Amino acid sequence: MTTARITIPRSVIALSSIAVLALTGCAADVGAEPASSSSSRPAPSPTASAPSTPTVAGYDVGQFPPVPLFRLPDLALLDTSASAFTIEVNAALADIPGVTAAPAHCDESGAVVSGNGSAYLYGDGSGAFTGPDGTVQNFGDGSGTSTINGVTIQNFGDGSGNYSDGVVTIQNFGDGSGNYSDATTTVEIFGDGSGNYSDGEVTIQNFGDGSGNYTGHGVSIQNFGDGSGNYSDGEVTIQNFGDGTAKVDGVDVEAEPLATVPRLGSFPPLAALAPLESCGTTLTFEDGVLFDFDRSEIRADAATTLDSVASVLESLAVGDAVVSGHTDSIGDDAYNQQLSEARAKSVVEGLTERGATTRFTAEGFGETRPVAANEVDGADNPAGRQLNRRVEIFIPAAL
Template structure:
């Protein structure tokens, strides 16, 4: 009789996959390994070892916050100082920069709006709107997310096939719903929940009672340890130390069945966050504007561009200027590092020859700081690589 009971307990362990989505104090439960109940029931009655399969835990999608920042007064002054001809040169962009603990944060410069308590960004990747309290929305090609300041919210993870998409709703008390490849889950935040999916239909109540309906099995456990098992086995537990087995309901001694483990809470969603402090602006120059392919010597027709840049920079009271060379990922790390350093030094030298600039230095970063992926969906992206091959002039204003 005890072997038969152990099976019913294992049926409930399948729902512990939900506990993997709970907070740290709810994760004292064993690792979520599901035993297919119908085959396990047959194995239990035959006194043989049951086969087990690992159940994929439905992970919450990672939230990647795009870069965004606001425009400073100093940047506007610089743009006004730029000659009109320079503004029309393809491959030259000016956008705000932000710093975190005095370190420049890489940015793509696609800014829509920024204030002290709200920011909005719209670019090719999607739309981001975030408030100072951490609430906001984020939408891109793969995910739509809305989060409140208390950590509640919704996540819709899209996919090429509808079967693998995920919709997650989380409430502030840890309750919520999950709809995805693992099925449909509802969690009440008090230890109970339901799961309709690969293992059938499971209901767990906060008092430890519950039911499971599988392909061939039906198991019910009440809060006092009584219950029924119908399928490959016929058992009734009366909860008082007795019960019956078999279709003829033969009376036997039977200890009350242990209660079903409680379901953990869903973790709250990570809040969105405001960006670092505005610290200046970046002038980004496509490598084709300044250099021939794979070269570090300034092109003859680029001399006038750098002359105009130097004149405009001279009119700005900058706390510091840094020339930053970048490459794509073609070639070795060492080669790209050297190329980026040589190009940064070449721009620095050309600017200084036009007009002396104070507090200016040059650094190369090789391929380490791309603004966009060099590959998209596993395929090389020439247009993205072109965006990554650039020289940036970081003008620090604070």
């Protein structure tokens, strides 16, 4: 297989990491709640409350963020004008620390779609590329070519094909492998569950056997696929031995083994590329930025992030916005619904206290709108759950 480089505009990649992170991924800061195979949300352990043992924000003692998922931009958001993948969010919205800004798309009723956006490379896609101007050739055997508004697509009829718009290049080899590249990001999917992601600041390696690595933004994560792994962020160093024990800055503690890194799925088919106009912007607070595990009170160290968001909303004179809370699938439905509503209200209150005059609507959706799988092949997927625990602010396109 020939490999090609794949790149995703930072304004389009939503965490990460994002983290991407996901191929979020782009990868974003990777604070999140700890993994758990329990069907109920656990109470904080006595060890976690020990003031002498450092922890990663939002995590129990000895726990740390998972290796993030790979993520592609929202393939539904192809601009029907000069170039696909060039939909931009307002520059002020795209430069808020701890917040990911991405174009949003809406359903036929005008409601923003949450949970059906960016492709996380753990499934497939469907649809067809169309455009108002251009040429299309259909050879009658399932293959064809089209050039629409400077975008060229080749479909070879066997599941493989190419896409190019002068900035973004996509190669789909039809065997589950493929490449994506643009000016900043490279994504390689090898079709055997493994792959690589790089955007100049973040590097993710998924070896397809339950192990993987993450480096970026001063954080290093190693998951060895057997429950053990290492974490370092310059302030805290954790060694999890996978046997119920760990060392935090050299001190022995009890800690749950790490969940394995899920295998990558197939590269999304070229047919998933379908033009759709953006209906606004979605701001996503990276998990661990605002709240401690299982809490709805905004942490004191989140003040800078909220200050920035409130300031930008005022400077852009945003009239209306919808703040929505979302959780992962751990715990019962009623509890998660209550937690998501409480977190959304806390964000509204925090922004209003900081002088934002935007008319906010607070909503909670519990675990009903995941953006990634909470489980993959029946196994817990901490990186997916990390992405699902989020607070979003939807700003209509009137901005």
